Amino acid sequence: MSKKESSFDELMGELEGLVVKLEGEDLSLDQAIESSEKALDLINACRSRLESAKQRIDKLIEKADGSTSLEPIED
Amino acid sequence: MALQSELNTTLTVSQLTGSIQQTLEEKYSAVWVKGEVSNLTRHSSGHWYFSLKDRGAQIGCVMFRRENQSVRFEITHGMEVTVHGRISVYPPHGKYQLIADQMLPAGQGDLHMALEALKKKLYEAGAFSAELKKNLPRYPKKIGIVTSPTGAAIQDMLNILKRRFPIADILLYPVRVQGDGAAAEISHAIKILDQRGDCDVLIIGRGGGSLEDLWAFNEELVARAILAADTPIVSAVGHETDTTISDYVADQRAPTPSAAAELIVPDQRDLLERYDFLSNALRQTLRKRILSYEQKLDSIRDSYALKKPVLILDRLAQTLDHHEENLFRNLQQKIREDGSRLDLIEQGLNAVNPLRILERGYTVLETPDKHIVRSIQDLSKGDPVQIRVKDGRFGARIESVEANKK
Numbered sequence: 001m002s003k004k005e006s007s008f009d010e011l012m013g014e015l016e017g018l019v020v021k022l023e024g025e026d027l028s029l030d031q032a033i034e035s036s037e038k039a040l041d042l043i044n045a046c047r048s049r050l051e052s053a054k055q056r057i058d059k060l061i062e063k064a065d066g067s068t069s070l071e072p073i074e075d
Numbered sequence: 076m077a078l079q080s081e082l083n084t085t086l087t088v089s090q091l092t093g094s095i096q097q098t099l100e101e102k103y104s105a106v107w108v109k110g111e112v113s114n115l116t117r118h119s120s121g122h123w124y125f126s127l128k129d130r131g132a133q134i135g136c137v138m139f140r141r142e143n144q145s146v147r148f149e150i151t152h153g154m155e156v157t158v159h160g161r162i163s164v165y166p167p168h169g170k171y172q173l174i175a176d177q178m179l180p181a182g183q184g185d186l187h188m189a190l191e192a193l194k195k196k197l198y199e200a201g202a203f204s205a206e207l208k209k210n211l212p213r214y215p216k217k218i219g220i221v222t223s224p225t226g227a228a229i230q231d232m233l234n235i236l237k238r239r240f241p242i243a244d245i246l247l248y249p250v251r252v253q254g255d256g257a258a259a260e261i262s263h264a265i266k267i268l269d270q271r272g273d274c275d276v277l278i279i280g281r282g283g284g285s286l287e288d289l290w291a292f293n294e295e296l297v298a299r300a301i302l303a304a305d306t307p308i309v310s311a312v313g314h315e316t317d318t319t320i321s322d323y324v325a326d327q328r329a330p331t332p333s334a335a336a337e338l339i340v341p342d343q344r345d346l347l348e349r350y351d352f353l354s355n356a357l358r359q360t361l362r363k364r365i366l367s368y369e370q371k372l373d374s375i376r377d378s379y380a381l382k383k384p385v386l387i388l389d390r391l392a393q394t395l396d397h398h399e400e401n402l403f404r405n406l407q408q409k410i411r412e413d414g415s416r417l418d419l420i421e422q423g424l425n426a427v428n429p430l431r432i433l434e435r436g437y438t439v440l441e442t443p444d445k446h447i448v449r450s451i452q453d454l455s456k457g458d459p460v461q462i463r464v465k466d467g468r469f470g471a472r473i474e475s476v477e478a479n480k481k
Contacts, residue, residue: 058244
């Protein structure tokens with residue numbers, strides 16, 4: 001991907017849009033193949049996001065002067 | 076004169092009582108009153124009759140069965156309680172009483188009244204309006220949590236969020252959730268997290284406790300912070316049965332902190348299942364689609380015209396032959412039919428041919444200018460005539476003319 005990596009929400013949105021299109025519209029074979037391939041790519045992307053997710057958990061520490069810092073929480 | 080005019084405005088007892096009834100019942104249609112329970116009678120009908128009193132006064136009360144069933148503590152004589160209800164006047168006895176519909180132990184009653192007052196104020200200011208509610212993100216990137224860093228609530232939430240949707244990062248703002256200053260800490264935390272802008276949803280909450288323990292979430296300070304935030308907020312305070320002001324003003328209420336965690340993220344197992352289903356469905360649909368195109372192609376390829384054009388020509392030629400044959404046969408038939416008709420005509424003609432008559436021995440008499448003689452009028456004595464027989468003619472003269480006798 002050229003730009004900033006899409007968020008999970010964006011990937012899901014795109015996937016759902018394609019599914020709706022594939023279910024609803026009368027696509028030509030070329031369009032259907034193209035959309036299906038794209039949807040399958042998106043599914044794989046979402047799946048690998050989930051499977052490789054490393055959740056970051058931080059605690060926000062506020063100092064007396066009002067400045068804040070983050071401190072990772074180990075669980 | 077004064078007496079006279081006063082007499083004119085004199086009321087009957089019923090009129091006066093009716094007026095008192097209207098005034099009292101309108102003014103005290105919903106009141107909270109605190110006092111000591113005395114003269115408690117639990118009637119066999121299930122209704123409760125008692126008085127509420129303090130050092131200076133007392134008031135008769137009734138709490139009907141339907142309402143007293145929801146009183147969750149044992150009331151006893153001398154107990155301090157807070158009661159909600161309405162004043163009712165009973166004209167036949169000239170008495171008024173309080174028809175109670177809620178009852179709380181006194182200490183809780185104070186908090187409850189404060190809560191009700193704030194709820195009313197915020198409600199009237201439109202703070203609970205559905206239009207203010209923001210939608211929660213479907214797949215949050217980062218979740219802010221305002222709660223105590225110790226205790227079961229945060230641990231439950233972290234466990235659930237990790238299990239269900241590890242994609243979402245978590246930012247905890249640790250606060251005290253009860254005691255003096257808790258409301259200030261909570262509202263400050265909401266403000267800070269909202270200003271950072273990196274969380275796309277906030278959970279504020281704590282585990283279960285008494286009404287006093289949960290009190291910070293009933294304070295206006297917290298309610299205002301929730302209302303002011305641009306980030307969607309889920310309020311998750313106590314157990315299912317606890318409802319706090321924060322629940323009303325938040326964009327979404329969750330019955331418990333765990334429920335909040337389940338509410339704001341999807342379960343990755345559902346998602347993975349859905350991916351499997353979807354990719355199967357997509358592949359299958361595509362396969363079906365391609366198959367149907369293939370079949371269409373096959374059927375075109377196998378079609379009569381494309382496969383054997385010669386066959387069509389053959390068939391055309393055959394048809395042509397067939398027509399030709401038919402035509403020929405029809406013509407012959409026609410010719411045959413016409414021929415036999417000719418024979419018939421010939422026979423008919425022969426029957427009337429005068430030459431055939433001559434053959435049978437008849438003769439024909441003609442004048443010299445070839446008129447056939449049919450009557451005695453046609454000739455006179457001495458006229459020349461011609462007599463035709465089958466093989467020639469005679470010339471002759473008329474000897475006599477004689478008419479037939481009638």
